[in-house]
Amino acid sequence: MDLYDLDEDPTAAGEILRDVMSAPAARTAHTVSAVGHAHIDSAWLWPIRETVRKCGRTFANVAALGEQYPELVFACSQAQQWWWTKQNYPAVYERMKAQVAKGQLVPVGGMWVESDTNVTGGESLVRQLALGKRFFLDELGVETEDVWLPDCFGYSAAFPQLILLSGSRWFLTQKLSWNDTNKFPHHTFWWEGIDGSRVFTHFPPVDTYNARLTSAELAHAASNYAEMGFGSRSMAPFGYGDGGGGPTREMMERARRLADLDGSPKVVVESPSKFFEAAHAEYANAPVWSGELYLELHRGTLTSQVEIKQGNRRSENLMREAELWSTAALIAGRSAYPYDELEEIWRDILLVQFHDILPGSSIAMVNDEAIASCAASASKLEEIIERATVALCGRGSLPISFNAAPHGRDGVAALSAGAPVASSDVARVHDERVLENGRIRVELDSNGHIVSLIDRVADREVIPPGARGNVLQLHPDIPNKWPAWDIDPFYRNTKTDLSSPASIAVISSGPGEAAIRVEYLFGESRARQTLRLAAGGEALVVETEVDWHEHERLLKASFPIDVHADQSLSEIQFGHVQRPTHTNTSWENARFEFVAHRFVHVGEPGYGVAIVNDGIYGHDVGATPRAGGGRATLARLSILRSANFPDPRGENGRHRFRYAIVPGATVADAVRHGYHFNLPLRTAMAERAAEPLVALSNQAVVVEAVKAADDRSGDVVVRCYESLGGKATTTLKTSFPLRRAVVTDLLERQLAELQIEPGNQLTLYLRPFQVLTLRLSPEK
Ligand SMILES: [Zn+2]
Numbered sequence: 136m137d138l139y140d141l142d143e144d145p146t147a148a149g150e151i152l153r154d155v156m157s158a159p160a161a162r163t164a165h166t167v168s169a170v171g172h173a174h175i176d177s178a179w180l181w182p183i184r185e186t187v188r189k190c191g192r193t194f195a196n197v198a199a200l201g202e203q204y205p206e207l208v209f210a211c212s213q214a215q216q217w218w219w220t221k222q223n224y225p226a227v228y229e230r231m232k233a234q235v236a237k238g239q240l241v242p243v244g245g246m247w248v249e250s251d252t253n254v255t256g257g258e259s260l261v262r263q264l265a266l267g268k269r270f271f272l273d274e275l276g277v278e279t280e281d282v283w284l285p286d287c288f289g290y291s292a293a294f295p296q297l298i299l300l301s302g303s304r305w306f307l308t309q310k311l312s313w314n315d316t317n318k319f320p321h322h323t324f325w326w327e328g329i330d331g332s333r334v335f336t337h338f339p340p341v342d343t344y345n346a347r348l349t350s351a352e353l354a355h356a357a358s359n360y361a362e363m364g365f366g367s368r369s370m371a372p373f374g375y376g377d378g379g380g381g382p383t384r385e386m387m388e389r390a391r392r393l394a395d396l397d398g399s400p401k402v403v404v405e406s407p408s409k410f411f412e413a414a415h416a417e418y419a420n421a422p423v424w425s426g427e428l429y430l431e432l433h434r435g436t437l438t439s440q441v442e443i444k445q446g447n448r449r450s451e452n453l454m455r456e457a458e459l460w461s462t463a464a465l466i467a468g469r470s471a472y473p474y475d476e477l478e479e480i481w482r483d484i485l486l487v488q489f490h491d492i493l494p495g496s497s498i499a500m501v502n503d504e505a506i507a508s509c510a511a512s513a514s515k516l517e518e519i520i521e522r523a524t525v526a527l528c529g530r531g532s533l534p535i536s537f538n539a540a541p542h543g544r545d546g547v548a549a550l551s552a553g554a555p556v557a558s559s560d561v562a563r564v565h566d567e568r569v570l571e572n573g574r575i576r577v578e579l580d581s582n583g584h585i586v587s588l589i590d591r592v593a594d595r596e597v598i599p600p601g602a603r604g605n606v607l608q609l610h611p612d613i614p615n616k617w618p619a620w621d622i623d624p625f626y627r628n629t630k631t632d633l634s635s636p637a638s639i640a641v642i643s644s645g646p647g648e649a650a651i652r653v654e655y656l657f658g659e660s661r662a663r664q665t666l667r668l669a670a671g672g673e674a675l676v677v678e679t680e681v682d683w684h685e686h687e688r689l690l691k692a693s694f695p696i697d698v699h700a701d702q703s704l705s706e707i708q709f710g711h712v713q714r715p716t717h718t719n720t721s722w723e724n725a726r727f728e729f730v731a732h733r734f735v736h737v738g739e740p741g742y743g744v745a746i747v748n749d750g751i752y753g754h755d756v757g758a759t760p761r762a763g764g765g766r767a768t769l770a771r772l773s774i775l776r777s778a779n780f781p782d783p784r785g786e787n788g789r790h791r792f793r794y795a796i797v798p799g800a801t802v803a804d805a806v807r808h809g810y811h812f813n814l815p816l817r818t819a820m821a822e823r824a825a826e827p828l829v830a831l832s833n834q835a836v837v838v839e840a841v842k843a844a845d846d847r848s849g850d851v852v853v854r855c856y857e858s859l860g861g862k863a864t865t866t867l868k869t870s871f872p873l874r875r876a877v878v879t880d881l882l883e884r885q886l887a888e889l890q891i892e893p894g895n896q897l898t899l900y901l902r903p904f905q906v907l908t909l910r911l912s913p914e915k
Pocket residue numbers: 174175176286377490491
């Protein structure tokens with residue numbers, strides 16, 4: 136800098152540096168595959184409409200930069216953002232297509248948006264991949280090979296199988312570098328899912344998806360790389376991100392100067408696929424990480440903005456019904472299939488699942504739009520369901536119940552419509568505080584808490600001695616850094632049990648239902664809980680209405696359960712995960728808040744209990760001391776938060792929650808109750824019943840979706856999975872004459888042909904947690 140004189144000859148300084156800058160990197164230097172990128176949050180601290188503009192600006196920048204720097208390779212994810220640009224900036228889109236042809240612009244990710252994978256349901260993840268990949272195939276003729284999720288708040292153990300079944304081979308994120316407790320031990324590894332599928336995975340050791348390609352970043356990447364000595368390369372996504380922008384001339388110049396420089400890692404600008412091919416080739420026997428990729432941070436995003444989460448669950452449930460009954464009506468020849476309508480609603484649902492919308496980490500405007508989008512999807516889907524069920528069964532004088540769940544109930548077979556059979560049991564309230572039916576007896580104390588829950592079938596008390604169940608607990612919830620994102624562990628140090636209710640009242644006392652309502656006043660808020668026991672019911676249902684006016688508080692519902700459980704089971708997409716109830720290691724201790732979908736199950740040999748819900752995700756389950764010796768299990772549901780940033784309204788207002796406790800539940804019972812609780816029977820006055828389109832003989836194999844094939848050929852697509860974690864054989868019988876049956880990938884492309892047996896029947900063999908997609912062609 137002493138010689139760098141702009142008035143005299145600035146090149147004199149360069150002369151001195153020439154030798155230094157031309158000394159090549161060491162033969163063994165780490166290689167950084169630099170991939171241009173612009174992480175564009177599809178909504179976050181700005182609304183969706185601003186994201187559309189961010190896409191236009193960013194992709195115009197990339198087109199201009201590519202003209203100046205032919206070596207630029209830019210990885211562009213999220214089909215949704217390509218779609219927006221196509222609709223809104225056709226000239227920019229044409230330049231993007233030209234860049235794709237030159238290999239400068241590389242579509243990655245294969246998903247519709249970079250979705251959340253904690254809360255997003257199984258079939259939704261399938262459609263994220265199917266719609267995303269198909270967009271790139273149809274528009275660009277490109278089959279993406281990777282799943283690209285640098286910024287989500289943890290990764291479901293169901294995902295490796297889905298990635299492989301979508302026809303992709305690689306997975307990329309780096310978010311686990313944000314862990315607050317444990318450093319993740321690998322950067323290049325095989326990630327193994329619950330079914331045993333393994334996908335080759337890379338976490339860029341540069342620890343950011345917005346790199347600037349500075350010397351400091353590259354030095355950090357090389358020294359941080361955990362597989363040093365086994366592998367020699369890592370990826371660095373570079374370019375301004377979060378709000379978009381992408382790579383700059385300065386970054387491209389740095390990449391040129393650092394390409395082969397003594398003392399620094401080598402830099403090569405190349406595509407993610409080239410990186411993955413090379414990384415795999417040099418380290419095919421990389422270590423294996425089995426199970427979920429739990430992010431030790433942002434645990435509050437399993438609960439924040441609960442209305443969006445409930446709306447998304449409702450959309451997923453209604454979509455299942457809409458597709459099922461529309462397919463049944465199509466195959467019965469009574470109605471056309473609403474392909475366009477359903478695809479449009481799917482796109483709306485998939486957008487809400489973006490990794491800052493569904494987790495509840497966005498501004499108020501985004502939250503309001505997401506809630507409105509879910510409501511609009513629900514009303515469109517209700518209309519489609521109404522049309523399809525009327526087409527299928529007509530209007531008439533028979534009370535017909537439509538059972539969209541994968542298990543039969545009340546005499547109505549799975550996936551069919553028929554006349555329900557009423558239970559001969561009765562449910563009653565005794566002594567103002569005792570709810571009872573033939574299977575369950577529940578006793579409340581004067582606080583409205585459950586002091587006894589007897590499983591009369593197993594003759595067993597579920598509540599541990601001296602403990603109280605279904606207690607609403609209020610915690611301060613003031614995380615140190617990220618309000619909507621985080622629940623910090625010290626929240627547990629302070630809690631208030633809601634007690635001394637303003638009222639306890641018997642709402643109904645048989646014969647069909649026993650119900651007691653308890654109302655609590657606290658702070659500026661009120662909570663009203665209705666405990667319901669139906670005649671013949673296997674579960675105690677709890678409905679909670681909260682008029683919430685708290686700030687920085689967390690509301691939980693607590694269930695001590697008298698089982699000695701070493702593990703808790705939580706439903707995730709297409710199966711479940713097990714997590715220890717103890718905290719022996721720092722890894723277990725850091726999982727003090729985790730996700731479950733429709734159920735958590737805890738048990739000991741011979742006896743278990745499930746808690747099911749229709750829109751709650753945050754849970755904690757741990758061992759707890761038991762009066763009289765031994766230990767019991769404490770399961771808690773996170774119901775409601777009130778973070779003050781980025782949406783300052785703290786979720787104030789009215790909310791409604793439903794959960795149920797199922798005593799004596801096996802894991803199979805938990806799966807069944809989870810579906811039933813989310814898919815209540817839909818009863819209408821109809822003309823006729825309807826057979827199930829497909830009937831499976833083994834209850835362990837669960838049907839997740841029935842739909843018409845996306846190619847509009849009239850084929851029926853059935854997606855099922857093994858739900859218990861063991862191998863399963865099942866027959867599948869169709870109600871229609873079956874001409875051909877094939878196993879397909881998630882894009883409904885053939886993988887294998889199946890042998891059709893007499894009687895329109897197939898025999899299926901499933902691995903533990905295997906997801907199987909079948910394309911069934913009816914005789915025309
Ligand atoms: Zn993001």
